[in-house]
Amino acid sequence: MDPGRPDPDALLRGLQAEAAQEARGRLKVFFGACAGVGKTYAMLEAARIRRNAGVDVVVGWVETHGRAETEALLEGLDRLQPRSLSYRGVELAELDLDGALERRPALLLVDELAHTNAPGSRHAKRWQDVLELLAAGIDVYTTLNVQHVESLNDVVAQITGITVHEMVPDRVLEQADAVELVDLPPDELLQRLREGRVYVPEQAAEAVERFFRRGNLIALRELALRHTAVGVDAQMQRYRQRHAIAKPWPAVPRFLVLVAPSPYAARLVRAARRLAGLSGAEWIALHVETELDRRLPDSDRAQLERTLQLAERLGGEAVTVQGEDVVGEALAYARSRNVTGIVVGNPPVRSFRRRTSSVVDRLLAEAGGLDVHVLHSQPEAPAAALRPVPRLARWWPATIWTVAVIAACTGVAKLLHGRFADANLMMVYLVGVMLVATRLPRRQAVLASLLAVGAFDFFFVPPFLTFAVAETQYLFTFLVMLAAALVISGMAARVRQQVEAGRSRERRTAALLALVRDLSEASGEAAMARAAVRRTGETLDAGAVLMAANPTGGLEVLAVHGQVDLDPNELSVARWVIDHGQPAGRWTETLPGATVLHMPLQGAAGPVGVLGVDLTAAPSGDQVHLLEALATQTALAIERARLEASAREAEVQVGAERLRNAVLSAVSHDLRTPLAAIAGAASSLLDPELGDATRRELAGTVVDESARLNRLIGNILQVTRLESGATVVEKEWQPIEEAAGAALTRADELLGERPVAVELPADLPLVQVDGLLLEQVFFNLLENAAKYTAPDTPVMVRAWTSPGWVEVEVADRGPGLPAGEEGHVFDKFVRLSAGGQGVGLGLTVCRGIIAAHGGTIWAENRPGGGVAFRFRLPWETPPPGPAAELEEKGALA
Amino acid sequence: MTTPTPLVLVVEDDAPIRRFLRAALAESGFRVEEATSATDAMAGLVNHPPDLVLLDLGLPDRDGLDLLRELRGWSRVPVIVLSARDREHDKVVALDAGADDYLSKPFGIAELRARMRVALRHAAATGAEGAATTFAVGDLVVDLAARRVIIAGREPHLTPHEFKLLSLLVKNAGKVLTHRQLLHEVWGPEYGDENHYVRVYMAQLRRKIEADPARPRYIRTEPGVGYRLVDQ
Numbered sequence A: 001m002d003p004g005r006p007d008p009d010a011l012l013r014g015l016q017a018e019a020a021q022e023a024r025g026r027l028k029v030f031f032g033a034c035a036g037v038g039k040t041y042a043m044l045e046a047a048r049i050r051r052n053a054g055v056d057v058v059v060g061w062v063e064t065h066g067r068a069e070t071e072a073l074l075e076g077l078d079r080l081q082p083r084s085l086s087y088r089g090v091e092l093a094e095l096d097l098d099g100a101l102e103r104r105p106a107l108l109l110v111d112e113l114a115h116t117n118a119p120g121s122r123h124a125k126r127w128q129d130v131l132e133l134l135a136a137g138i139d140v141y142t143t144l145n146v147q148h149v150e151s152l153n154d155v156v157a158q159i160t161g162i163t164v165h166e167m168v169p170d171r172v173l174e175q176a177d178a179v180e181l182v183d184l185p186p187d188e189l190l191q192r193l194r195e196g197r198v199y200v201p202e203q204a205a206e207a208v209e210r211f212f213r214r215g216n217l218i219a220l221r222e223l224a225l226r227h228t229a230v231g232v233d234a235q236m237q238r239y240r241q242r243h244a245i246a247k248p249w250p251a252v253p254r255f256l257v258l259v260a261p262s263p264y265a266a267r268l269v270r271a272a273r274r275l276a277g278l279s280g281a282e283w284i285a286l287h288v289e290t291e292l293d294r295r296l297p298d299s300d301r302a303q304l305e306r307t308l309q310l311a312e313r314l315g316g317e318a319v320t321v322q323g324e325d326v327v328g329e330a331l332a333y334a335r336s337r338n339v340t341g342i343v344v345g346n347p348p349v350r351s352f353r354r355r356t357s358s359v360v361d362r363l364l365a366e367a368g369g370l371d372v373h374v375l376h377s378q379p380e381a382p383a384a385a386l387r388p389v390p391r392l393a394r395w396w397p398a399t400i401w402t403v404a405v406i407a408a409c410t411g412v413a414k415l416l417h418g419r420f421a422d423a424n425l426m427m428v429y430l431v432g433v434m435l436v437a438t439r440l441p442r443r444q445a446v447l448a449s450l451l452a453v454g455a456f457d458f459f460f461v462p463p464f465l466t467f468a469v470a471e472t473q474y475l476f477t478f479l480v481m482l483a484a485a486l487v488i489s490g491m492a493a494r495v496r497q498q499v500e501a502g503r504s505r506e507r508r509t510a511a512l513l514a515l516v517r518d519l520s521e522a523s524g525e526a527a528m529a530r531a532a533v534r535r536t537g538e539t540l541d542a543g544a545v546l547m548a549a550n551p552t553g554g555l556e557v558l559a560v561h562g563q564v565d566l567d568p569n570e571l572s573v574a575r576w577v578i579d580h581g582q583p584a585g586r587w588t589e590t591l592p593g594a595t596v597l598h599m600p601l602q603g604a605a606g607p608v609g610v611l612g613v614d615l616t617a618a619p620s621g622d623q624v625h626l627l628e629a630l631a632t633q634t635a636l637a638i639e640r641a642r643l644e645a646s647a648r649e650a651e652v653q654v655g656a657e658r659l660r661n662a663v664l665s666a667v668s669h670d671l672r673t674p675l676a677a678i679a680g681a682a683s684s685l686l687d688p689e690l691g692d693a694t695r696r697e698l699a700g701t702v703v704d705e706s707a708r709l710n711r712l713i714g715n716i717l718q719v720t721r722l723e724s725g726a727t728v729v730e731k732e733w734q735p736i737e738e739a740a741g742a743a744l745t746r747a748d749e750l751l752g753e754r755p756v757a758v759e760l761p762a763d764l765p766l767v768q769v770d771g772l773l774l775e776q777v778f779f780n781l782l783e784n785a786a787k788y789t790a791p792d793t794p795v796m797v798r799a800w801t802s803p804g805w806v807e808v809e810v811a812d813r814g815p816g817l818p819a820g821e822e823g824h825v826f827d828k829f830v831r832l833s834a835g836g837q838g839v840g841l842g843l844t845v846c847r848g849i850i851a852a853h854g855g856t857i858w859a860e861n862r863p864g865g866g867v868a869f870r871f872r873l874p875w876e877t878p879p880p881g882p883a884a885e886l887e888e889k890g891a892l893a
Numbered sequence B: 001m002t003t004p005t006p007l008v009l010v011v012e013d014d015a016p017i018r019r020f021l022r023a024a025l026a027e028s029g030f031r032v033e034e035a036t037s038a039t040d041a042m043a044g045l046v047n048h049p050p051d052l053v054l055l056d057l058g059l060p061d062r063d064g065l066d067l068l069r070e071l072r073g074w075s076r077v078p079v080i081v082l083s084a085r086d087r088e089h090d091k092v093v094a095l096d097a098g099a100d101d102y103l104s105k106p107f108g109i110a111e112l113r114a115r116m117r118v119a120l121r122h123a124a125a126t127g128a129e130g131a132a133t134t135f136a137v138g139d140l141v142v143d144l145a146a147r148r149v150i151i152a153g154r155e156p157h158l159t160p161h162e163f164k165l166l167s168l169l170v171k172n173a174g175k176v177l178t179h180r181q182l183l184h185e186v187w188g189p190e191y192g193d194e195n196h197y198v199r200v201y202m203a204q205l206r207r208k209i210e211a212d213p214a215r216p217r218y219i220r221t222e223p224g225v226g227y228r229l230v231d232q
Helices: A008-023 A039-052 A068-074 A097-103 A126-135 A150-160 A170-175 A186-194 A202-211 A214-242 A265-279 A298-313 A326-336 A350-366 A395-416 A422-439 A442-460 A473-521 A525-540 A568-580 A621-685 A692-724 A736-746 A771-788 A841-852 A883-892 B015-027 B038-047 B064-072 B088-096 B109-127 B160-171 B179-187 B195-209
Strands: A027-032 A057-061 A083-087 A090-094 A107-110 A139-145 A178-182 A254-258 A282-289 A317-322 A341-345 A371-375 A543-549 A555-561 A597-602 A607-614 A732-734 A756-759 A767-769 A795-802 A805-812 A856-861 A867-874 B007-011 B031-035 B052-056 B079-084 B101-105 B134-137 B140-143 B148-151 B176-178 B219-222 B226-229
Touching: A027 A039, A027 A170, A027 A214, A039 A057, A039 A068, A039 A107, A039 A139, A039 A178, A057 A097, A083 A097, A097 A126, A107 A126, A126 A139, A126 A170, A150 A214, A178 A214, A186 A214, A254 A265, A254 A326, A265 A282, A265 A298, A265 A341, A265 A371, A282 A298, A282 A326, A298 A317, A317 A326, A326 A341, A326 A350, A341 A350, A350 A371, A371 A473, A371 A621, A395 A422, A395 A442, A422 A442, A422 A473, A442 A473, A473 A525, A473 A621, A525 A543, A525 A555, A525 A607, A525 A621, A543 A568, A555 A568, A555 A607, A568 A597, A568 A607, A597 A621, A607 A621, A621 A692, A692 A771, A692 A841, A732 A736, A732 B195, A736 A756, A736 A771, A736 A795, A736 A805, A736 B195, A736 B219, A767 A771, A771 A795, A771 A805, A771 A841, A771 A867, A841 A856, A841 A867, B007 B015, B007 B038, B015 B031, B015 B109, B031 B038, B038 B052, B038 B064, B052 B064, B052 B109, B064 B079, B064 B088, B079 B088, B079 B109, B088 B101, B088 B176, B088 B179, B101 B109, B140 B160, B148 B195, B160 B179, B160 B195, B160 B226, B176 B179, B179 B195, B179 B226, B195 B219
Parallel strands: A027 A139, A027 A178, A057 A107, A107 A139, A254 A282, A254 A341, A282 A317, A341 A371, A756 A795, B007 B031, B007 B052, B052 B079, B079 B101
Antiparallel strands: A083 A090, A543 A555, A543 A607, A597 A607, A732 A767, A795 A805, A805 A867, A856 A867, B134 B140, B140 B148, B176 B226, B219 B226
């Protein structure tokens, strides 16, 4: 089943659900990691905004836990009186469902979706109340903590060690029209907890203490974030499905290469051709012509034209569409043509860079199910390493540099002193400060600023060579100078940070591009895995291992780079990573005792494997990002490879299915026909009234049809053996004549009255063949001639030599082959249109046998009518004959 | 030595084939004993020594070839092996192990009768010393004692090896001879893999005695097995 095509049933269900949705109320869930993050508060705030917009908002149930700021938000909102229930003498308050349904507000606030209703309520769970409210067309705002989501329940229990019994089924959350994540960093939450601003049930103080540990909070927060993200994704998928967004069908690869009027486009087209060639894909070269393009000089337009022509020459399809939004047009066209991958260039030329890289970024962001291949026009870039760029970052050398720079400035200032105003001397120092700030860490810049002021004071402010200052106005000068130096150094440092960030981004991009290139060149899962571990390992300078999840749920190691120890413990960590789709292992918060950091490989449809990296030090943020990006690319590529493989497999299965059907129909017809004749004739023979002549004729029928059946079964067996490689070819040196003679003898009855002309020169060399198989070739060709020709037309068997070959021909004067069928007659179960009986297995057997001897067989129509089957067998010098008789031969000659 | 109604032991586990053989052989004047397994067959061979054995190679309890080898340890009773057409190798092994002839399943009763007749005749000839030294079929006359070959009135010159080949075929007229048997008899037992010697000489021989060597009348090729000189 193809996952890319919208399933009609699913579409129908979607449309029905959508219709129901119109009448249904809308559900918004304020989702948080745990109590105290401010869900109720956020809900009330949102409700107030709606109320202020004129919406009829009613508070159905809100737990304020006595918090003043929450209470304050309730001011002025309509509140529904809670329903009182008496249970075993205790008065319990619950949401008044009937009251709410009767009141029919536009929007009802119902806190704590996971709440369990008091016994005696209509529903056991509050979420059931909410579903009823929604069904009645009332919009509902509600709150939920991540630990109450049913599917996450056990994960939460694992993290916190506390099992939560109140659960909301995932489908309820999935029905939500909006899920708003209320997020609070763990530290702030802990702060609020300490300040007593989080409601905690008193009876479980110890459990609460265990629950609100920082590690737990981080894990829960991540869980909540992730779950929200997954929800958004699911929503997106539903949307796509409902709106039948043409998702490409990944089984047939088809590439689209985006060409622009650039000198790099031709190289890009060639690269795309190579890429398409690897996977046997069709490809299209697309140019989106913008207003700008139309105003290009003729020479550029000519270049573009040449590029498109090149694409056509290379077997691609050249297409030009018009539009201003290059990415949008390209994607629309790609979807309309079911393209699976888009190839774009990333030329190194500055002027193109902005435009192209923005195209690449947008493509990557908007491509959806399409693979985006970014090809570099540059010569092979070395794999970027994440090692820090060497610079003067160490404390002591850096300080020496700083002092030296200021000293140098002092020297220059000394030269200028007296000729220029003091302000100019200050400039010299500022240049020095800037120099330090751009090259060295921030504190060096501060040091330089201070040194500069100090040196200025010491050398150039009277009294010279002391730090004393004669005139107070210089103090102001110092302040200004220091301020200017600090500002300059700050700015310079920021610029440097930006440059470095840019560089690290570039390194990441380069590493990613290298990986993408490798992946696109690799064919098959294993090759991709090898490319991925090599790139990952080289980029991070670490051992890397890729484990794939196989269909049976096991893990298998596909590729390893460097040294990675994989004990069962590591495998179970990897297993966890696959099951949870989260990184784990060393340097993570989950199972940090492992020796390897395991990254999940999440494909679009699910986990495909785990990328393990043996990092010797904690990864920097950059490295983590890089690792994530590498994992994503690898996952998508492997998933694509699997899709391709399963598509191929499906194709093979379809082929096998077709053949099986052909065999079945052939067997049912061709085996039964002679059987019917035999059974009919034999049963007639039981009739005692039959005359002798009839009896003989019937017996003859039985004999002939049995022979036919026997031949057919022989051919079926032989084909099966040939195809399964079970045929043992026992080659011996022998004359062609012998096999031909044996076949002619066996075919004597079949050939009947047909005159048979045999032209086998006496000097034909011996050939190394399996005599039995060669006899079968001759017999099948003769049988074929007997089958398709009139009973008195001649049959001819000839042989001759050509350099390296012995050529043989079996020809008849029958109706010949229909034009175009000459090549097909050797195919399995082909029956010539003119033909009467039997499946065409005989010729298939011939082809198989001749091929097993290293020869070829073909058919051609003869001038003057009829068909000639010709085959050639390789001929080598035969071994010496029996020595003793050589003289005798001479004597005879 | 042959009794007026020869006794045939049919060793075959397939009931329909036994039924057909029983009916056809009784009609042709044979007495028939049946065995459905190698054990049965051995008992039959000892208790009622037959004049001829029809042996199916695929037996349920034991390889037919084993049975044949064991039998050849103490008996020269003619054995005709029954086997499927695609088991040529088995046939050659059986013939080299002492089987007198073979028949490919499916076979016709006429063919079977001819083989049985030849086998019984050869058994009788071996028993009675001094078998006939002249052989005639169609236009071919071979006088082994005089070393003369006459074909359609002509007397072709045969080399010693050719004559030796022909005389072997004549002595076993109607029976199949394997390449190996011919090679050993003509060239000597030290030859083993030189089957093409036999083929080359057979081709020469045919050119001398056959009207159309490609459609031989006298020396038939049994593909994958050997040669047979037709005896009628």
